[in-house]
Amino acid sequence: MDIIFNPPVNSENQYIRLIVDELKAKGYRIHALDNFFSSFGHFKSIRLVHLNWFENIDDSNFFTALKSFFRKMVVLIAIRLSGKPLVWTMHNRTSHEKGKAFFSRILVYFLLRWTRRIVIHTHQSEHMLANINSKRARKTVYIPHPNFIGVYGDIISPVTPVVPQLHLLFTGMVKPYKNLEMLIEVVQQFHDEVQLVIAGRATDPVYQKQVAKQAASAGNVKLLPYFIPDEKLAGLITKADVLVLPYDLESSLNSGTAILAFSLKKTVICPEIGTITDLGMLQDRVFHYRYGNAAEHRGALTNQIAGALLLKQENPLKLQEMGTRLYDHVEKVHDRHSIGMQLDHIYRALIRKEVMKTT
The missing domain is CATH 3.40.50.2000 (Glycogen Phosphorylase B;)
Structure with missing residues (x-):
């Protein structure tokens, strides 16, 4: 089953690899968002889109931020018009990048409206969304953040501390x-x-x-x-x-x-x-x-x-x-295998619902 999980790789954040590995083990073929429009055949083959940190904008300067914003809005509109189920993981309360925050707020507004499921890693996220809009909060699915046990090698047993610092x-x-x-x-x-x-x-x-x-x-x-x-x-x-x-x-x-x-x-x-x-x-x-x-x-x-x-x-x-x-x-x-199973369940339910609508 072909899906977009974006970003599909991140050399400085093992979170992505852990999730992608679990999805691949469930039979999903993972594609990058950048290739979404590479061909009509590829576009048609994608069954679901899952976005992470999509609301973040490159705010190095105004024109770069504006370009990044419009590009992302075009992608969101295309996903919306295609009818493909959209899943968004809400990682932050608001964007950490303060310079052009209004661009990020607009993206979050449409993500909240158009996404079929909002994956959250903390219960605070659900309470926050409920205070904003109870309808949006009903889309949330709590899935724990995966642990990193064994990812960076074996735990090194610390030497019994003898220094007071x-x-x-x-x-x-x-x-x-x-x-x-x-x-x-x-x-x-x-x-x-x-x-x-x-x-x-x-x-x-x-x-x-x-x-x-x-x-x-x-x-x-x-x-x-x-x-x-x-x-x-x-x-x-x-x-x-x-x-x-x-x-x-x-x-x-x-x-x-x-x-x-x-x-x-x-x-x-x-x-x-x-x-x-x-x-x-x-x-x-x-x-x-x-x-x-x-x-x-x-x-x-x-x-x-x-x-x-x-x-x-x-x-x-x-x-x-x-x-x-x-x-x-x-x-x-925060068991990673359990997290993969929960995502698999969400994806299959959304895809099955979409198939039923078109038949």
Whole structure:
């Protein structure tokens, strides 16, 4: 069965490969959106379209954003007119790219109207959509974010910690919505008691230089300004006590990095985005917090880092125990095979319904 799952590959995000592998195992032939109109025969063969991050716009400048927006609108209209079932995974509350956000909002408006199913990875997403439009919320299907167990190799057993310092790690794309400037300022206050590694590259070289300059002046922050190869990632995470993810609550819902941390038996410091609130009773195994503005965010982040530091000083093994419990959770709840089966069920139901309409 031929479907579009877009993007079909992403060298810097294993999420895509994990989903695509499961779909291929179910017999689906995966195609890229760019080839949708390559020929009439190919266009006709596509039974369903599933889009990820389609609402994101290249906002490097206005004309680039405008071109990207119109191209995507043409594709959406073509999918709509073709009658092919459209599935959209809602990854974020709003687009992280703030520069040309109105283009993104228009795309989201039509995605919400025209999609047959909205795949969500957190229950927060459903509540948010219900507050906007109850009709749209009825389209949602909750499917957990796949875990990353075994993806980056075997878990490296950490050496029993003997140093009193708290070792923090941020890994992922370096972008403004991740509040790294604030994180560096907060960590700097702890001096030698806390060490922070920021591992990741920025798409904006100006912003990369800004973060690098701030990190260099902090004294207890190390910047690795490049994409971490898959074979190095597990080792880097193992060296950390806690991953710190000070995301923007206005745009963030899910965190693949948090799921990655849990998959490698690490806990996190993170605001109460959907990935965290979905932990339920296990929220006490992470350092979670809320905030209403930048000042509150800085204070809450400071308190959570201080709490993690105190916990390590009182019981060096406690942080490892928290990570192990989170690993057990994602191993069961975020099982990739189960996720593939759920997507398969959604696809087949939509395609079967479309066939019945045309016969």
